[in-house]
Amino acid sequence: MKILVIGSGGREHALVWKLAQSPHVSAMWCAPGNAGIAGERLAKNGAAVECVKIGAEDLPKLLAFAEDKKVDLTVVGPDNPLALGIVDLFEAKGLRIWGPNKKAAQFESSKVFAQAFMEKYGIPTARSGTFEEAKTARQFAGSLGGRCAVKADGLALGKGVLICSSLREAQEAIDEILVRKSFGAAGGRIVIQEFLEGTEISLHALCDGKTAKLFPTSQDHKRALDGDQGLNTGGMGAYSPTPFLSETQLAEAGREILEPWVRGCAAEGIVFKGILYPGIILTKDGPKVLEFNARFGDPETQVYLTRLENDLVEVLEASVAGTLDKMDLKWSLMASICVVMASAGYPANVVKGKVIRGLDEVVRMPDVKVFHAGTAMVGGQVVTNGGRVLGITALGTDIRSARELAYSALERISFDGAHCRRDIGEKAFQREKVQN
Ligand code: AMP
16 A cells, blocks of 8 residues: 655654555655654655645645545645645545545644634534634633733634733734734634633544544643743643543543533534544533644654554544444553653754754664654764754653653753753652652
8 A cells, every 4th residue: 555644743753654564555745754764764665755745735736746646545644734625625536635624634633623613513612702803802812801812813833822811912923813914814803711720731533534543641741841931832742541530430521521512513504524632621510612723743653653552544544434433443452651852042043953862772662753853864873953843752651751851852852952851751640749
C-alpha cells in the first residue's frame, strides 16, 4: 500500500513513524516533511520515507502528486488543508483520504459554528455569546466582569484566543479583533466565553462518521515557561495517561460530550471521519468543552502513538471505511511523555539554522524516540528550522520513570539557544500527592 502524509511537524513525524511500522505499507511520502521524517524506513521493505517539496496547503499540487503516484491512502496532519477542503477535493477524484471533510472540519475552523452546535445539542460548555459588533460584545464582556476568553471565529495560527482578566483587557481584545481587524477575515465575528476555572486536559476520539472511540487521557502544556507562565505556544510537552480522570470519569465525560456530539452530527448531516479533539476544563460542575479541534493534537500525537498497539494503517482505514465499531483500540499500559525542545525566541521571533548535536547517541536509547518538528538537513547536518524543533518522547512504567528517561535523553541533545520546560508531567505528581 502507498501512503502520503501531509504536514511537517512533530505530529506528522509520529504519524509517519507509526505508519512505517505497518506490514501493509510498501511506499510512503510526506509533503513537505522534515529531516527526521526523511530518516524513517518502512518495516516491510526497508525503503526510505521520501519528503516531497509541496506545501501542506498547496491542494492542486498535492492532488496531482497523489494521482501520479497512485497513492492508496492520504493522511492529513494539520488543520489548514482540512479547512480548505482537501478531503472533499481528493474524494471527488476517487482518492482515499483520512480526515474530516470541509463541513466537518468547521468544528475547528469556525468557533461560532462549534459554539452554536454545542449549545444546540446540549454539550457542556462555557456560557458564551457570539458577536459581530463591538458595542454588544463589550456589554456581554461587562456582564462577565471582564473575566472571559475572546475568540476570533476563524483559524488564526493559534493566536486568535485572548484571555482577559478585567473589563479593560476584554474591551482591548474586542477592539483588536472586531475594530482593528488584527486577524483579518478570521476575526469578522467573535465568540466570548466566560473564563472557566479548573484543570485543562485533552480528549481525543477517533471517528468514522457514525462511531467515536475515545483515547486515554493526555495533558498538554501550552505556556512557554515552567509553572504555566509566559506566552501561549503550540504546546511544550504532553504526557499520557493523566491522573485527573479515572477510567470511569473518562467514560462519563466521553458520554456527556460524545453522545450528543454524534447525535448532532447525524441531525446536521455531518459525516466526521478523523480525530475530534475537544479541549476540556474540569470545572467544579464537571467537564466543559472550550473548543473543538478536528485533527490530532501536537504533541499529544507523540504520546498517543507511542502507546497505541494497533496497526495505525488498519485503524485509519477503519475510520475511512466506517467500520470502527468492529475494532478495539489497544493501548500499552506504559506511560508516555514528550518534552519539546524549542528554538531561541520561540514563540515570538524564532532563530533558525542552528546545528543540532547528540541525535545519534539518543537513537540508541531504548524506549526513547525523538520526533522532529522544525528541522532540516543542510550540508549533511540536521539544523533547526522552526520554533518547536524536537519532541523527546519516552516510555516508562509510570509518568515518573518516563519523565526521567525523556529528560536524560534531552540532556544529550544540544543546539544554540535550545530551551524547554523542566516541569512536563509535574502536575501528575502534584495530583498524586493530593490523592495520597
Ligand atoms: P482555544 O484555542 O479555544 O483552546 O484556546 C486556547 C487556550 O486558551 C486554551 O487551551 C485554554 O488554556 C485557554 N482558554 C480558552 N477558552 C477558555 C475559557 N473559556 N476559560 C479558560 N481558559 C480558556
